[in-house]
Amino acid sequence: MEEEARPFLGKFVEEFPAALEEGSPLPVSPLSRKVTLEELHGESLELGLRLLASRGAPAGLSALLCQAALSQLLQNDLSPFHCAQEAGDNQEEEQQVVLLQSEAVQRLFLNKLIDVALAWHQDFPLHPPSPSRFLCCSVHAIKNTRRKMEDKHLALAEFNQLFGIQSGADCAYYAVFDGHGGLDAATYAATHLHVALSKQETLQSDTATAFKTAFKHTDDMFRGKAKRERLRSGTTGVAVLIQEQELSVAWLGDSQAILVRKGQAITLMDPHKPDREDEKQRIEDLGGCITFMGCWRVNGTYAVSRAIGDFDQKPYVSGDADCSTTQLLGDEDYVLLACDGFFDAVKPSEVPHLVLDALQPSVDPEGGGDAPLEQSEDTVGLRVAQQLVAHAKAAGSSDNITVMVVFLCPIQQLLSQNSTKGTAQNAAQQ
Template sequence: MGRLRKMEDTVSLHPSFCVWAGGEPMHFFGVFDGHGGPHVAALCKEQMHAILAEELAIAAEDYLAHRDEEGAEERAWRTALSRSFARVDALAPAACACGRVATAAEGACACPLSAGERCIIVGSTAVVALLVRDRVIVANCGDSRAVLSRGLDAVPLSVDQKPDRPDEMARIEAAGGRVLFIDGPRVRGVLAMSRALGHELLKPEVICEPEITITIRSDDDHCLILASDGLWDAISNRKACDIARQCKEDGILTRAHAAGSDEACRSSGGGAPGGHQPEPPCRHAAAVLARFALCKGSCDNISVVVIDLNVMG
């Protein structure tokens, strides 16, 4: 939660959430940073992966019918992601803070933070990473970010969609909107990003179409970091990757040492020292990054996911 009064970020982790056309497992990871309330971020956490699995199943059929065409597979992935973001965006005005969508038949949700009415000012960023075979597919809408740790480099796999980005400002103005500089650039002086899910009041200037990158994995890839702007406003891409890589290396050594100690105890008839396993390195890295961002002065909600690419096939 950081230094804010409430938590509006969510994360969603679904390894092997579906099977792609060739029988390969696909893995889903997402970070969603809510604005104006937790409703749309909660909706993303609860439903984005399920909706995307449906769209990928449809896209797989189309890909198999056109697999001989150049770029057919990548087009299928892009179409599925774009359609999924659009479907979640369409559900956003009726979202409840628990991630449920109110329907006319069921009525409003009974949870304490129920919207009770259309959430036209509530929205969320969405950065989603899919892993399949040797590909990392990232779809981004807003200013959460995906960064790949490759060797000693930090490779951004998404670009923040800020209202003063020249292409985004031109698009906003072409839609009849304005970018006002009120504590930074904001759409109509309200929203500090140019794309997001929800925010019905700010359409058509604020759109839900994600920017998508597809990256071929390398043997030098250590991990993938997904995080909300609470991290990136305080820590550079390079520093975040350095910290994650060091935590991962230290964790591997710690686990190897613990395994050796356990084996030694078993050989001598003793019990396992300490009685517990060390924390998984990537979980530890995510926690360290969040704490470091707080120490560096971040005042926002902070959500971090670190994915070990050496174990995610």
């Protein structure tokens, strides 16, 4: 890591040689005007990672810098950043929740980040190694024909580094959120769910319980923000945590994840849809109903039966996530996460063939059309999600589309396996 880190730190401290001055514009904008102390954790990490990514920082270094800066921030007395109570504020709520002025406290966080970068540039410390398993991740998202883009996603191979976890298995976290009625709920979940997950004591011993608790806690946190800011949006979500040889997937609603092993799609989950028999029964037992209005809807409103947010339809639209765990045997190809804008147009059984098509080497037109271009594995992998999204759009999807493919083996190994399989099939036919 040090070989990559030093050149970046040199450039970073040239741009930020000293603390940001009071009143000067921030290099990146905070997500919110006001935050609770609990929300400060996720929003600071998001802000720091966004700043560092825009400057081309190595991912592992970004995680370590943000974790160190946040630790220093939380040691400060933050009472000077408390928001003054405004006329008309809910007295009872104000006594329970202290709000911080986001821009002011985030300036302090960014200054802590600059301080850490300056110190490490002078004397780079010893740190735990980067994740032992490098996972190539291909992701692409489009607004498509919708008026707004309401999807959010997060790929975090450096989960342990970001949260200072030095014991237990290396973790990698990936998530896709499909918002509706606005982007607020999806942005909130993408900012806070992984933070809530990192704080669960059962994360190593009982990941399913940790995931369910984290989803529920994120929904409860968003309820407070939605009440304060009069927000009405909701979001489905699917999140994957990979710990050594264990893959856990947790979900709310109809965003999905599938695993591909030896070229075969494996079902990991059953999406929550209003017409799913057990979901329909749950809603009716609560006194709600399922009606068909172009698609099946809960009480004639939302087309999803579980989500973060949608508080006007709780508990019919449940905030309780489901989770499944799969043991990785070492022969897995990849795991794919996507919103319903993809899966409404593409069947899971089609995915392996589409991915292999996307992985085929590009051809050099100047070489007569039959000479493969030399490309790195990263370059080859990154185009996969783009081609999957394009296929879903061509197949008729008009919704926002987000696709994330996390490769669990080297891409060249996938191509080699497919080539060997094709040779064996040809020999058998002859």
